[in-house]
Amino acid sequence: MIKISPSVLASDLSNLASEVVEIEKAGAEMAHLDVMDGAFVPNMSFGMPVIECLRNKSSIIFDVHLMIASPEKYAKRFIDAGADIVTFHYEACEDSAALLKQIRECGVKAAISIKPKTPAEDIFHLLDMCDMVLVMTVEPGYGGQKFMADMLPKVRAIREEATRRGLDIDIQVDGGINPETAKLAVEAGANVLVAGSSVFKSADRRAAIDALR
DSSP: OOEEEEBGGGSOGGGHHHHHHHHHHTTOSEEEEEEEBSSSSSOBOOOHHHHHHHHTTOOSEEEEEEESSSGGGTHHHHHHHTOSEEEEEGGGOSOHHHHHHHHHHTTSEEEEEEOTTSOGGGGGGGGGGOSEEEEESSOTTOSSOOOOGGGHHHHHHHHHHHHHTTOOOEEEEESSOOHHHHHHHHHHTOOEEEESHHHHTSSOHHHHHHHHO
């Protein structure tokens, strides 16, 4: 099943709650919430208070992507704020296995992300602890970047390794996703698509989501 997780950073942030409600009504399975700290990535976004406020407005799955340094210090607080999935970066965490275990013990799904320069093989030893793996198809930190097609072999390698080991995990892609690049990502083995501009800049969000799927 292909799941769509629109990135709310591309929405009208002055009407964030209504934007999240709208994509839920339009058929999205998740809302992708990018948390940036200005340290791990060169940009800043929002934190726990915003997510907690949104949680009171929508029942959609909150797909929280922590693009922050030392995610182990904050993961529990994001879970308490309402995250249903917590994704952190392999490159930002000293003990990824421990954090994956901690997230799962809190009763939510645990996911790990890798930046474009990180080989897929670096996280193979963690796959049995993951509910999802996020392969960044742009450099994290800014929206509107061009899809990096050379990330597709990484998606394929992770899917093949998961299949070989009998692991039922989601593989998510994030960055430059539109109907054309979505097709390439799905063919490589991805089944969760993060899309910002292609959904939120569309006059018909349901049609945009259907086009991705």
